[in-house]
Amino acid sequence: MVTGIRPDQGDTTAPDRRFSVLIADDDRGTRETLGEVLQNQGFHILLAADGGEAVEIVQVETIHLVLFDMHMPRMTGLEALTLLRHTLGRVLPAVLMTADATTELMRQAFCAQVYSVIPKPVNKNIVLHTLARALAQVYGKPTVPPTDPRPQSTPRSTDA
Numbered sequence: 609m610v611t612g613i614r615p616d617q618g619d620t621t622a623p624d625r626r627f628s629v630l631i632a633d634d635d636r637g638t639r640e641t642l643g644e645v646l647q648n649q650g651f652h653i654l655l656a657a658d659g660g661e662a663v664e665i666v667q668v669e670t671i672h673l674v675l676f677d678m679h680m681p682r683m684t685g686l687e688a689l690t691l692l693r694h695t696l697g698r699v700l701p702a703v704l705m706t707a708d709a710t711t712e713l714m715r716q717a718f719c720a721q722v723y724s725v726i727p728k729p730v731n732k733n734i735v736l737h738t739l740a741r742a743l744a745q746v747y748g749k750p751t752v753p754p755t756d757p758r759p760q761s762t763p764r765s766t767d768a
Contacts, residue, residue, distance in 0.1 A: 627743055628652040628670055632662035632685065633677035633705070638730070642675065645732050646739070659688030666692050671700065673742060675735070677728075678706035678713065686720055693720075701746045703738055705730055 629651045633639040636657070643653045654669060656662035660682035662674065674692070676685030683691070689702050704717055707728040717725050723742040726734055 627672045628654060629739065630654045630656060630662055630665055630671045630674045632656040632659060632674065632680065632688065634658055634680040642735065649736060659683035659685060662688050663691055673701045673739060675703050678704055686716055689720055701742050703742060
């Protein structure tokens with residue numbers, strides 16, 4: 609169970625807890641770190657060590673979005689996503705993570721209707737922003753207010 613401030617307690621950055629995110633990555637450190645980051649933002653997190661385990665979890669749990677590593681044992685993130693979509697009979701929102709975003713991989717991700725491809729090593733803010741946009745687009749409710757990652761400039765006074 610995810611703990612933290614409920615959205616009705618004044619924290620406008622806390623997502624609605626109804627969103628469950630499955631993180632599938634064969635690297636335990638990446639999987640657990642991302643899980644902790646997302647759990648701290650109020651998401652319900654499930655973890656899978658490979659594409660096959662991810663498919664098994666989605667068949668028994670309610671998942672709103674999957675965050676797949678591309679290269680995993682048993683099946684790639686794209687293979688797992690394709691299998692899930694055939695099994696579920698619907699498009700499950702997905703974000704793909706990869707260290708080698710080739711043109712061919714990007715084409716395959718586009719054809720598979722992947723929401724976004726995030727480069728590895730992942731950046732926490734990029735992951736949070738991407739998941740928030742994907743969930744808002746699919747479910748119609750923003751989960752985290754968009755932030756501008758650029759530093760804010762301070763207006764300079766022209767008075768001496």
